[in-house]
Amino acid sequence: MATPAPAARQALKDANARWPRRKKASDGIMGDARHRKRKSDHNQGNAVDITHDPKSGASGDEIARQALKDSRVTYVIWNKRINSRDGRGWRAYRGANPHTSHCHISIRVSARNDTRHWGWATGAPTPPPPRVPRPPAGLPTRNLKRGSKGVEVRQLQAALVKLGHMTQAQVNTGPGIFGPKTQEALEKFQARHGVPATGFYGPLTRAAFARLGL
Numbered sequence: 096m097a098t099p100a101p102a103a104r105q106a107l108k109d110a111n112a113r114w115p116r117r118k119k120a121s122d123g124i125m126g127d128a129r130h131r132k133r134k135s136d137h138n139q140g141n142a143v144d145i146t147h148d149p150k151s152g153a154s155g156d157e158i159a160r161q162a163l164k165d166s167r168v169t170y171v172i173w174n175k176r177i178n179s180r181d182g183r184g185w186r187a188y189r190g191a192n193p194h195t196s197h198c199h200i201s202i203r204v205s206a207r208n209d210t211r212h213w214g215w216a217t218g219a220p221t222p223p224p225p226r227v228p229r230p231p232a233g234l235p236t237r238n239l240k241r242g243s244k245g246v247e248v249r250q251l252q253a254a255l256v257k258l259g260h261m262t263q264a265q266v267n268t269g270p271g272i273f274g275p276k277t278q279e280a281l282e283k284f285q286a287r288h289g290v291p292a293t294g295f296y297g298p299l300t301r302a303a304f305a306r307l308g309l
């Protein structure tokens with residue numbers, strides 16, 4: 096009974112540590128029914144598929160690049176190409192599976208128990224996005240301008256996001272800090288709603304927001 100190569104398990108462990116939020120839908124070590132019908136290194140547990148999830152940082156390009164530097168590897172298949180580490184570089188791969196959703200790495204039998212870290216183990220783990228708690232409902236009650244900070248700025252930013260003048264991603268770069276993006280968004284709002292576009296949040300601007308039911 097074949098078992099997953101410890102080197103292959105290490106490859107997935109290292110990927111999880113480096114990219115904690117990566118998707119795993121196309122991960123695998125042991126062959127599934129389809130693999131078992133043909134010759135595949137997966138059937139002996141000597142191959143690993145790592146899901147291509149560029150959003151999390153776990154891109155097939157990066158995984159393939161690192162795998163090709165590793166002497167445990169016999170060949171890599173990624174994105175319709177195969178590289179056998181024999182000096183010929185990448186060649187077209189014409190197998191049934193184009194390998195666009197994962198990078199396939201075959202491990203030499205003699206190296207299956209070699210659990211040294213893989214190339215992608217090093218490097219800073221991709222930090223999780225900051226958790227931005229929702230500000231209390233309502234509009235800021237004090238005046239705000241560039242450089243202001245605090246919960247009232249978060250209320251203002253929430254209102255600007257709600258009206259489409261700012262994206263949540265922009266807010267996440269400086270929640271509660273009245274920076275250039277917040278000013279720009281506020282000026283857009285003011286220009287649209289008949290308030291002098293000063294980038295200053297005071298009673299006039301507050302009234303304009305309130306008229307919109309915010």
Ligand SMILES: [Zn+2]
Nearest residue numbers: 142143144199
């Ligand atoms: Zn595979």
